[in-house]
Amino acid sequence: MTTVYNFNAGPSPIPAPVLAKAKEEMFNFEQSGMAVMEMSHRSALYEKIHFHAIDQIRKVLHIPEEFEILFLQGGATLQFSMVPMNFLPEDKSAAYVLTGSWSEKAQKEASAIGKVETFASSKDNDYRYIPSVDLGGLPENTAYVHLTSNNTIFGTQWPDFPEKSHCPVIVDMSSDILSRNIPWENIDMVYAGAQKNAGMSGVTLVILRKSLLEKANSQLPPSLSYKQHADKQSLYNTPPTAAVYITGLVADWIDEQHGVEGMAQLAKEKADMIYNLIDESNGFYTGHASVPSRSMMNITFRLPSENLEKKFLQEAAAKGFVGLNGHRSVGGCRISNYNAVPVSHVKILKDFMIEFMNRHS
Structure with missing residues (x-):
């Protein structure tokens, strides 16, 4: 077999021990005669996989109990629209800090839902730096502020997150989730596609404060409502079972690596x-x-x-x-x-x- 050194930006490598364990048990999980992808998502066997993955994500990221952990679909890109659908009312605006292409796309999709403002940007210097921001300077009618923690295209990353002020802080962490500690006291919601650090493509992690969840738009179709997915423990519809299983194994591996x-x-x-x-x-x-x-x-x-x-x-x-x-x-x-x-x-x-x-x- 030819040696490959995989430096893809995503989907990206999965830890070798995770792949080895998946190869060993994924296609006959716990001697059930069924592959993970075949079993009912309502079965006790799959629920064991599902809730183990949630528990391990909570453990390795030190997520407080006042946060919900969701497994959703549609990639981080769907979150660009779900965030404003749930948290951007007509009488408020959302603030975006632009640090690269993905934050631009997040802002563009939000602008189709409601009012958005650029709070800070490093576009003037071809996104070579992370702008310094004071969230205390946000207007009072700001529904939330959105950050992108790591910028895959331009190679920049927030070294530290700004101190939270009077409005919720929402962070796209698709490309550095599980690689650093998260200051939960300064953040209300994190979302991340799994295919870089958290497993395989197909599942999106959404971690959000329960008090924020209570403020979500109650008039949305259930499939676009964070509250609906939280109430059903990410089992409102069929989850990407294999992707959730791999995410659980990745969290196990990270736990073993300190x-x-x-x-x-x-x-x-x-x-x-x-x-x-x-x-x-x-x-x-x-x-x-x-x-x-x-x-x-x-x-x-x-x-x-x-x-x-x-x-x-x-x-x-x-x-x-x-x-x-x-x-x-x-x-x-x-x-x-x-x-x-x-x-x-x-x-x-x-x-x-x-x-x-x-x-x-």
């Missing part, structure tokens, strides 16, 4: 290898993000010319590196450093980058 604290330490160790190389390359590799805003999850950089970038990517692909292309909207190169990327793979990539630089400097 939790999100262990993941944060590992992410920094791996990212530092590449950032130190970039900083010491005398401009051969140039990072996109400003140093204080650098992402631990997505490292974006350019080479001296597009032709050299093309050659770099071609040679990397020939050596088994996958997913190093920058996003099609910005070009360049990108290393996605999610939880399941092994330290050894980052070391091998660093060695290749050094060898390539030495040949072409």
Whole structure:
């Protein structure tokens, strides 16, 4: 079997022990004669999988009891619309902090539902930094403020979340969920597609404060209502059973690796290898993000010319590196450093980058 070094931005690697366990039991779960994907979502056997995954997510993320944990479908993209549908009344506006393409898309979808304002933005500098914000400066009629914690395309990440003020704080954490601690005292809702750090595509995690849930729009169709999904414990309709099962296994694995604290330490160790190389390359590799805003999850950089970038990517692909292309909207190169990327793979990539630089400097 050819060795592959998977640095895809998403879907991205799943921890090898998780895949091994899934291979062992997923297609005959607890000797039931049924695969996880075949059993009834109303059965006691599936409920065991379902509630174990919820309990483990709560454990590893240290989620207080005043928060609900939901497993929904439609990806994080559906949340761009569900959030304003549930929490943006006609007489208020929503504030968006723009730090990249995904926050732009979230704002655009919300604008189809109600009034939105840009509270802060780093678009003026091609999204190279995270803007400094004081949430105390939000207008009184703000329904909520929306942040995107990590920006996969531009390679920036909020190093710390701002202190909460008078309105709810909602965060898209699709690309750094389970890689860092979350200050729940300053956040009212988090949502994340699972396919980067929390498992496989198909399930979306939504974690929201119960007091916020009580303020949700009660006139929505049930399938778009957070309250309905919470009341039915994410079993209002058939959940993506296999994806929920994998998320549970990923949470188990993270728990065994010293939790999100262990993941944060590992992410920094791996990212530092590449950032130190970039900083010491005398401009051969140039990072996109400003140093204080650098992402631990997505490292974006350019080479001296597009032709050299093309050659770099071609040679990397020939050596088994996958997913190093920058996003099609910005070009360049990108290393996605999610939880399941092994330290050894980052070391091998660093060695290749050094060898390539030495040949072409």
